[in-house]
Amino acid sequence: xxxxxxxxxxxxxxxxxxxxxxxxxxxxxxxxxxxxxxxxxxxxxxxxxxxxxxxxxxxxxxxxxxxxxxxxxxxxxxxxxxxxxxxxxxxxxxxxxxxxxxxxxxxxxxxxxxxxxxxxxxxxxxxxxxxxxxxxxxxxxxxxxxxxxxxxxxxxxxxxxxxxxxxxxxxxxxxxxxxxxxxxxxxxxxxxxxxxxxxxxxxxxxxxxxxxxxxxxxxxxxxxxxxxxxxxxxxxxxxxxxxxxxxxxxxxxxxxxxxxxxxxxxxxxxxxxxxxxxxxxxxxxxxxxxxxxxxxxxxxxxxxxxxxxxxxxxxxxxxxxxxxxxxxxxxxxxxxxxxxxxxxxxxxxxxxxxxxxxxxxxxxxxxxxxxxxxxxxxxxxxxxxxxxxxxxxxxxxxxxxxxxxxxxxxxxxxxxxxxxxxxxxxxxxxxxxxxxxxxxxxxxxxxxxxxxxxxxxxxxxxxxxxxx
Numbered sequence: 001x002x003x004x005x006x007x008x009x010x011x012x013x014x015x016x017x018x019x020x021x022x023x024x025x026x027x028x029x030x031x032x033x034x035x036x037x038x039x040x041x042x043x044x045x046x047x048x049x050x051x052x053x054x055x056x057x058x059x060x061x062x063x064x065x066x067x068x069x070x071x072x073x074x075x076x077x078x079x080x081x082x083x084x085x086x087x088x089x090x091x092x093x094x095x096x097x098x099x100x101x102x103x104x105x106x107x108x109x110x111x112x113x114x115x116x117x118x119x120x121x122x123x124x125x126x127x128x129x130x131x132x133x134x135x136x137x138x139x140x141x142x143x144x145x146x147x148x149x150x151x152x153x154x155x156x157x158x159x160x161x162x163x164x165x166x167x168x169x170x171x172x173x174x175x176x177x178x179x180x181x182x183x184x185x186x187x188x189x190x191x192x193x194x195x196x197x198x199x200x201x202x203x204x205x206x207x208x209x210x211x212x213x214x215x216x217x218x219x220x221x222x223x224x225x226x227x228x229x230x231x232x233x234x235x236x237x238x239x240x241x242x243x244x245x246x247x248x249x250x251x252x253x254x255x256x257x258x259x260x261x262x263x264x265x266x267x268x269x270x271x272x273x274x275x276x277x278x279x280x281x282x283x284x285x286x287x288x289x290x291x292x293x294x295x296x297x298x299x300x301x302x303x304x305x306x307x308x309x310x311x312x313x314x315x316x317x318x319x320x321x322x323x324x325x326x327x328x329x330x331x332x333x334x335x336x337x338x339x340x341x342x343x344x345x346x347x348x349x350x351x352x353x354x355x356x357x358x359x360x361x362x363x364x365x366x367x368x369x370x371x372x373x374x375x376x377x378x379x380x381x382x383x384x385x386x387x388x389x390x391x392x393x394x395x396x397x398x399x400x401x402x403x404x405x406x407x408x409x410x411x412x413x414x415x416x417x418x419x420x421x422x423x424x425x426x427x428x429x430x431x432x433x434x435x436x437x438x439x440x441x442x443x444x445x446x447x448x449x450x451x452x453x454x455x456x457x458x459x460x461x462x463x464x465x466x467x468x
Contacts, residue, residue: 006152019140021048032135042087054142062099084123093117112149217242326361
């Protein structure tokens with residue numbers, strides 16, 4: 001039996017307007033090589049400048065991960081030659097990371113965060129059979145690298161760690177966090193050993209771009225290393241990639257010696273002393289993270305399963321809190337969002353920021369005017385489709401029978417069905433359904449079933465209390 005040790009390195013693309021050290025715009029879908037700067041291309045005679053917003057985002061993440069924040073901002077050069085790196089070096093933070101010695105709680109266990117540091121991204125390489133193309137739009141994009149300790153000991157825990165960290169980063173607003181778009185990239189280090197307190201030789205799995213790929217790659221790699229150890233063979237330090245077709249890991253290169261990147265302090269960037277009051281100001285503005293939001297939802301009477309379902313989509317969560325500022329019917333809002341609105345978003349191109357939360361809340365509050373849940377749903381869908389809901393509701397109010405008429409129909413049915421009333425009082429639930437059906441029959445379908453049931457229960461319970 002071998003102890004599994006897993007460490008995770010996550011590269012997060014920060015949601016800034018411009019690049020880490022130049023004024024070029026950060027873009028997603030621009031034509032290749034249209035969003036770049038002379039600094040990104042390493043043309044001589046120009047000096048980099050630090051993106052202040054990227055530093056702010058880094059501080060937010062460090063605080064959310066309980067890291068010690070270094071008030072002295074310093075950068076270093078990582079020297080290596082590769083086609084996607086025109087300068088021949090990457091500006092990073094090797095010696096003095098922005099944050100260190102943090103942690104994140106995963107399934108009740110504290111997973112250590114070794115370091116959080118800022119750096120710049122490389123260009124994108126597009127490989128063809130006879131050539132390789134370079135797109136420098138990505139070159140210089142701000143990255144935040146988050147490195148865990150090797151305190152993860154199962155595949156499930158590794159996947160939970162990445163999912164939890166991804167969700168936390170999205171809710172902090174520092175990234176869109178799409179793994180399929182390369183906004184969150186993951187390298188995993190895995191080693192097996194017979195001694196739980198010692199690490200075995202490390203194998204690095206590069207550029208895993210989905211949770212399912214992380215799971216499949218780790219499953220295979222743990223199986224591969226286990227087989228080698230069972231055969232008394234040595235695990236070589238390697239870098240491997242995951243093959244989606246075969247669901248296996250494939251050797252990229254061996255790590256017999258540690259590559260010498262010749263790190264040294266970046267001479268073109270000054271050492272900056274961050275004002276502690278500025279750091280405190282940034283931390284004070286930090287949005288709630290998912291765990292904090294979950295606690296808030298529980299206090300509002302939302303059960304954990306529904307709350308977790310809401311938290312899977314930040315836009316839904318933000319809209320939920322925007323709507324409940326204007327209505328006290330938070331559970332009705334939640335159910336509409338989790339069902340009707342979410343389904344509509346999947347099938348139609350709907351942007352929640354375009355929907356007025358006050359109008360949404362006003363429609364939900366029409367329940368107090370004795371309109372059914374189905375009517376509310378119809379009006380919400382009409383709102384999402386840009387229809388004039390106010391006119392529809394006004395017309396419905398004019399057509400709606402007065403509550404007194406419903407109570408009159410209930411009185412008629414109760415007078416004619418004493419046996420069913422007795423059955424209900426004896427705990428026979430079908431009796432209530434029968435009485436509701438009789439009221440609907442008397443009203444010729446005009447009465448709302450939910451309202452009829454509510455009024456019937458109120459009447460029968462009141463009569464029971466008076467009889468006692």
